[in-house]
Amino acid sequence: MGNALTKLDESENAFKGRSASIGSGSTRPTNVSERRRRMHMGISNNARSRTNSTGSQLMYKKKSTRERDSMKESFAKQLVVRYNESVDGGYLAPHGCYTFEKLDYDPSLVRSLITARKLAPFYIPLQDFDESWTREELIKIVDGLPLHAAVNENPEEFEDTPIGNLKVQNIDELVDKSLSKKEQRKQRSKIFKARLHRKRILWQEQENEAFLEQKLEAKKEPNPSKRNLALPSADLNHTIYKKGIECPICFLYYPEPLNYSRCCLQPICTECFVQIKRGDPHFPHEEVDPTKPVTNDDEKDPNLLISEPASCAYCATPNFGVTYQPPENRKTGIGGTPPGSYKAAHDEEKASVSNRSGSEEGPKTPSKSPEDPEVVTSDMIRPDWKAKLDKERLRLARRSANATAIHVSNQLVSPDHPSRRDSTTDSGSIPNARSSRLVTNPMVELENQMVEQAIRLSLVDEEERKNSQVHR
């Protein structure tokens, strides 16, 4: 990671009054500290469960679910577009071309990158753009744009999910107690999701209404200096939208400048940029010989699982990243002048036009390496990608361990089953000397396999522990 980003983290932490001691290198101190505590609790729970009842475990679990819920809520709150949080005519949260569920980047990181002018702000896009529009027409069109796109209020997914009273925090009442523990957990998480979806809509609606109200009031106010200066001035709207550029991915029109891919200098809006991420963890793809049998994914070593950094959408260069050169003709909102007081000076307008004609072939800077401090990569805005990969590896390791356990217990049921003989001859993991002895005694074989399994599992756990330490 570049120096610039670490600096951003620190300022972010300072801004929120977080203690400086946690996560100087990490971007999500709460996550890490929570994981650390959970690990401690896990250990003490194990120790306690030997002597004590399970009551304490339940209490801990409840708390952690609630903590996770509130983390998810504060995450979602950072994705609300707020009219009084603007940068150079754009905003700190996406307009909504993609659904809520698809926003999984680290919002606090992206917000700091935008206010630091290292990433273009999220602008409100124009659906179409016509060069023949007059200044007045354009200003009128832009003035009528909502802060956020319309959201599907009743997605099919949540159709039959009760959401109860949104003001009541405790949702355990809504869970059907006649279900099994596992089903109850599932239902609870679904109810939480449905409620959060509705809450996000409400939070955004409140903001949209406030924006509209302020705009109406500003129209009634004859004295420009008394208007709400957080609202963009007509000049600002005209300056940024008078010449749109189409994002090649969402096909919507955005003010210039946009972000440019670090490798091939192609434009991309921030809303599309935050959608591009690593693919799901997978096994390396091999060209197979059709005459040979294929190895099943279940039989592969989970540690071979890989995830590759996202590639450039345009030229497929690995490790996708963008650069952004902030506009010279405007610095408004956070870290700049109030958007409402922005005036386009005549010579400035001209200057920006000539600037633009020069920048039509994209930025003048040559392509940059992903380590360049000016580059923002896809991995940077999703610092949890490594944890996700480890989690998937662990899941696969557990699954194959379970499969072995089931296999072993099957052998116990019918020791004469032909599959048992197959497994002892085929399996390379069991030394020959031992297996020949084991054929005569299935119980000893079973025990040995279980011991092997236990060793494997504890190795996996050890691996996970090490990894989580590295993350810290």
Next chain:
Amino acid sequence: MASLPKRIIKETERLASDPVPGIGAEPHEDNLRYFAVTIEGPKESPYEDGIFELELYLPDDYPMEAPKVRFLTRIYHPNIDRLGRICLDVLKNNWSPALQIRTVLLSIQALLASPNPNDPLANDVAEDWIKNEELAISKAREWTTLYAEKK
């Protein structure tokens, strides 16, 4: 259902106003994410003179997720199986949101011109292709006349 993203609307318009030679793609009236596609077999390939029908569907996450494309016309090709499923990198791992319906269909046309039996989907066809390419090609030509002849 959520409204259709601007991107899909614009792509559809541009496909109609500036069509690709040898390729047709029309959205269904009742589902604008579902396209009826035709691809002409490339010249100097065993699929020459054939017109292949395909279906293309744009999933909810399009363009972050690749379109789903399937041959409806039967075809003898190592990377297309009996069900019409296609083994093509840009439809899977190498999908990029900067690609479009247009570019995907061009890639499929190019796949017809250059089959890759080393990364097969239809194992039996790929085996034939590796063992006796000439025979496989003549069979592909036979199937083209049989199932994909121009009407």
